[in-house]
Amino acid sequence: MSSVAPLVQYPIPCPECNFYTSNPASVLLQSKTFECRRCQHQQALNDKQLATLKRTVSHLQNCGLYQTATTDHADAESSESFA
Numbered sequence: 001m002s003s004v005a006p007l008v009q010y011p012i013p014c015p016e017c018n019f020y021t022s023n024p025a026s027v028l029l030q031s032k033t034f035e036c037r038r039c040q041h042q043q044a045l046n047d048k049q050l051a052t053l054k055r056t057v058s059h060l061q062n063c064g065l066y067q068t069a070t071t072d073h074a075d076a077e078s079s080e081s082f083a
Contacts, residue, residue: 004060005029010053021072025057 005026008082013020014036020039022051028034035042045053 008057008060009058012045012049013028014039014041015043016072028053029057 006024008025009022010025010028011020011022012034017036019036019038021034022030023034033042033044033048
């Protein structure tokens with residue numbers, strides 16, 4: 001699984017009440033279902049939603065900004081240990 005997926009809160013519209021709820025992408029990829037926070041309706045992700053979620057996570061994983069931030073964070077931690 002992607003290292004970005006647990007960090008991404010992915011918004012999904014509820015088909016019952018049209019309220020947007022969000023869940024971690026890693027949870028959605030594993031369970032393929034979500035529960036609306038407003039009406040508690042449980043819904044399975046359809047094929048289009050699942051494909052879009054996978055594409056978004058893949059794009060974020062390959063994004064240079066994420067890789068730069070991870071590298072910068074690791075560099076900062078290593079320089080702090082020497083200070």
